[in-house]
Amino acid sequence: MSGGIYMIDDISPIVFDLGSYSFRAGYGGQETPYFDVPSHVGVREVIERTIDETVDGGKPRKEYFIDTNMINVPRENTEIVSYLKNGMIEDWDIFEQMWDYIITRCLGCDTKEHPMLFSEPPWNQRDKREKIMELAFEKYNMPASYLMKNAVLALFSGGRSSGLVLDSGATHTSAIPIHDGYVLTPSVVTQPIGGDTIVEQCKHALEKQNIEIVPNYKIAHKHEVNENQKPKWTKKTNLPEVSESFEDFAVKRVVEDFAHSTLQLCDTPIDPDFMDKLPAASYAFPCGLRKDILSERAKVPEGLFDLKYLRGENVKQQYQMNVTDIAATACGMCDNEIRTQMYSNVYVVGGNSLIMGFPERLNHELALRCPASVKLRVTWAPPPVERRFGAWIGGSIVSCQPSFYQYWVTKADYDETGKSIVEKRCA
Ligand SMILES: Nc1ncnc2c1ncn2[C@@H]1O[C@H](COP(=O)(O)OP(=O)(O)OP(=O)(O)O)[C@@H](O)[C@H]1O
Numbered sequence: 001m002s003g004g005i006y007m008i009d010d011i012s013p014i015v016f017d018l019g020s021y022s023f024r025a026g027y028g029g030q031e032t033p034y035f036d037v038p039s040h041v042g043v044r045e046v047i048e049r050t051i052d053e054t055v056d057g058g059k060p061r062k063e064y065f066i067d068t069n070m071i072n073v074p075r076e077n078t079e080i081v082s083y084l085k086n087g088m089i090e091d092w093d094i095f096e097q098m099w100d101y102i103i104t105r106c107l108g109c110d111t112k113e114h115p116m117l118f119s120e121p122p123w124n125q126r127d128k129r130e131k132i133m134e135l136a137f138e139k140y141n142m143p144a145s146y147l148m149k150n151a152v153l154a155l156f157s158g159g160r161s162s163g164l165v166l167d168s169g170a171t172h173t174s175a176i177p178i179h180d181g182y183v184l185t186p187s188v189v190t191q192p193i194g195g196d197t198i199v200e201q202c203k204h205a206l207e208k209q210n211i212e213i214v215p216n217y218k219i220a221h222k223h224e225v226n227e228n229q230k231p232k233w234t235k236k237t238n239l240p241e242v243s244e245s246f247e248d249f250a251v252k253r254v255v256e257d258f259a260h261s262t263l264q265l266c267d268t269p270i271d272p273d274f275m276d277k278l279p280a281a282s283y284a285f286p287c288g289l290r291k292d293i294l295s296e297r298a299k300v301p302e303g304l305f306d307l308k309y310l311r312g313e314n315v316k317q318q319y320q321m322n323v324t325d326i327a328a329t330a331c332g333m334c335d336n337e338i339r340t341q342m343y344s345n346v347y348v349v350g351g352n353s354l355i356m357g358f359p360e361r362l363n364h365e366l367a368l369r370c371p372a373s374v375k376l377r378v379t380w381a382p383p384p385v386e387r388r389f390g391a392w393i394g395g396s397i398v399s400c401q402p403s404f405y406q407y408w409v410t411k412a413d414y415d416e417t418g419k420s421i422v423e424k425r426c427a
């Protein structure tokens with residue numbers, strides 16, 4: 001079936017880019033997403049009293065706490081959960097709460113008037129793709145929609161349609177070979193190493209130095225002290241008893257900030273000389289402790305490129321490939337001709353690649369792995385927002401191009417074929 005052409009003159013498409021760390025949303029044609037909402041949600045089960053409680057003892061109902069301001073408030077009986085698993089939507093009830101929130105509270109738009117472009121991981125499953133289409137057309141009454149692989153969009157944002165996208169996010173790092181805008185699915189390599197690994201490693205390093213990580217929500221007052229003094233802070237009174245998942249989430253946010261502010265990768269495999277010369281990064285923890293971070297700055301992220309630097313129990317079972325292995329394996333799984341093209345067009349994206357020195361280090365390591373006859377070229381967008389929001393930005397560009405009009409799946413197309421149209425029309 002040929003696609004109906006959907007013309008959009010004055011109406012901007014909405015672009016959604018869903019990740020395990022955050023859900024990015026905004027209008028096509030804009031430079032960056034207007035909204036970047038954490039992908040974790042607070043969920044509290046409340047029992048509603050019925051008139052005759054002897055019958056069913058009250059009906060359970062769920063309350064949801066979405067977005068930074070709501071999720072960071074300590075509450076009793078509230079779990080912090082993610083609705084994603086392996087980058088795919090797993091809990092549709094929570095996802096729908098989030099999607100409703102973004103559409104009504106953030107964008108505040110009438111979905112009947114806007115087509116939407118939704119990003120998806122390269123390994124997304126058919127039933128999940130169909131469900132997104134179904135929601136778009138049947139719940140939100142969108143006039144047109146389209147699903148596109150996030151890596152393809154990220155590559156478009158770099159002005160290319162062929163190349164190897166190396167995407168290092170929160171939960172995983174993937175290498176996705178793309179040829180003429182299509183993902184070469186059998187050669188995609190993904191591993192659970194990324195920003196969450198860095199958080200675990202930082203926690204380990206801080207614990208070893210006896211630094212207690214006190215989350216912001218507990219602190220009423222603090223005085224700045226240096227590392228030879230005991231932290232001086234007072235705890236807020238009347239704090240509710242929070243769940244373990246809330247506490248973990250609050251601690252994780254502190255550690256993430258620590259990681260973003262201090263870590264730096266060495267351009268080449270780490271050596272004692274580099275560590276000695278590395279200037280200290282001074283970091284002030286929320287409890288007021290100010291500390292100079294020295295060699296740990298480089299040792300912690302080194303684990304991304306050399307697994308033997310990873311600390312903790314079960315790391316050997318948890319991590320099988322480092323970031324270079326991921327990229328080189330994906331290239332190695334491509335045909336000869338394509339392999340050359342991939343090595344010559346490696347494009348680095350994802351929030352975890354913002355660790356200082358990450359792309360440069362990948363360049364160094366891949367140069368040792370790629371065939372001598374091949375010209376290696378590793379590129380990345382220097383502005384951090386472009387690297388973190390690469391997929392969203394690609395969607396913003398593509399969705400406004402007149403040449404894209406022919407690709408939209410319209411409401412009429414959906415009504416004629418049903419949700420299975422996504423498999424036929426969205427590559
Ligand atoms: N400036 C920074 N320096 C280092 N790491 C950063 C920085 N900013 C964000 N990060 C990390 O990047 C990760 C989020 O990256 P990204 O937004 O690409 O993930 P995602 O697409 O939501 O998740 P995933 O790809 O795992 O589904 C987090 O682990 C975050 O801590």
Ligand SMILES: [Mg+2]
Pocket residue numbers: 019020167169170350
């Ligand atoms: Mg991602």
